[in-house]
Amino acid sequence: MSDVAASAEPTLRTPRERARAQTIADIVRLGREHLATHGAAALSLRAVARDLGVVSSAIYRYVANRDELLTLLLVDAYNELGDEVGAAVGAEPEQDYAGRFRALGLALRTWALREPARYGLLFGSPVPGYQAPAGQTTTPGTRVIYSLVGILDAAYRAGELTPPPARAAVVPSALAADFDAIRAGLGLAVPDSLLANGTLVWTSLFGAVSFEVFGQYGADTFSARDELFAHHLAVLAAMAGFTGG
């Protein structure tokens, strides 16, 4: 283990430590560029070393291997996405829950379309042979879903989330146990039926975005993609149970 995500960044003292941190930052920046232009599977340490102006073996002084660079880029991307989604959600009035949900969805889509390769790294097919180290990636990787869950819970507590009709609210007991654990773990008040719908809203959001980013719609099928996504967001907001908006 090297100093990935150094614990609380203790204000690097020696010039050597500062130079080293700067070099690692440069490597991440170059890696991000390669990722954007050539995709995750084509990410090459040798190419990054070339761009850094250094012989290929020297890169291993700063990054243990390709997987560790991938992890750095994963955390980097999760955090940028989390920052942008957080800022977009925070820009909406605290009580406008539907508005916050809409902002979350739009920010996610905007980031994904701007950074398709990085979005693919986070939410596309897993990189073969690479297993993300949970210790470093779960915290940044859960920021968006925690934000969504926070909006849902706040809306429910404010009485602005109406459960779906009874016939669609049946949650089998095995699934209810999962929701119990989630509620307990995150301190939520949202009932099963709304949690179940919220889960579908979550996955559907990423399904809609992935279709666009990964080019699953044909090239000519939809020209009004902004409107299409806005419509989807509205339907998903209704599915989540938002009343106003």
Added chain:
Amino acid sequence: MSDVAASAEPTLRTPRERARAQTIADIVRLGREHLATHGAAALSLRAVARDLGVVSSAIYRYVANRDELLTLLLVDAYNELGDEVGAAVGAEPEQDYAGRFRALGLALRTWALREPARYGLLFGSPVPGYQAPAGQTTTPGTRVIYSLVGILDAAYRAGELTPPPARAAVVPSALAADFDAIRAGLGLAVPDSLLANGTLVWTSLFGAVSFEVFGQYGADTFSARDELFAHHLAVLAAMAGFTGG
């Protein structure tokens, strides 16, 4: 261009042509195995050649390059998925539209969980530097969505598809133009609001499946995944407008 998806397979005459077709079939089979175990990005022509018991350069007698093998595997996977979905849909009574929709969703999920790497090739992040040749992939690649559209249209014509409430049915004119083109191109009767919801159902289906296949749910978050997906299918059926079932 080599003879990928030979036009209507004119019953290969000469023994040479038959031997050649057999070798290509073996290559696809071996490629499928490598894909399943190591993923698309790690697919290696040299490794396939080794398994075929032949020196690496000989593989180029049958497959122009790595991309062409990828295309063969893409078509192969699309067709297997299309076959299984088609069989599952066909096993339901023709008038049980909701049942057919459910069968489609379950067949899709079953295939995806059984063949995660091939699912990732079709619906995950695009392979960097590879562009699927539309001429060979669009027909097999549209079988599932055509099946879904067919179910929706038949249900609508039978009066068993109820449009969403008016407030959720607003479709902006730019988007309506896209739906007009789709309706004309496929000879559909389904109105805008149902087509819009159907599009979301389509992407949501793949969103839910992708989350499972790509491990986006945490390892411990959901233990009752069958029930979760069944619930999602029920909610999506309601969103699509199915009345019975």
Added chain:
DNA sequence: AAAGGTCAAGAGCGGTGCTCTCAATTGTTG
């Protein structure tokens, strides 16, 4: 100034996609 830590460079291993040449095999045809 000496000692220790840190660094870039280079050679090297086995892997990859792909090209080219050459010899052998094989099917077809006179």
Added chain:
DNA sequence: CAACAATTGAGAGCACCGCTCTTGACCTTT
């Protein structure tokens, strides 16, 4: 049936990849 020609497999080779190891130079600290 034999000669021809198309097809095929083997091998060498190029440039790239991840990664390891050794060497010599540099810089910081004592």
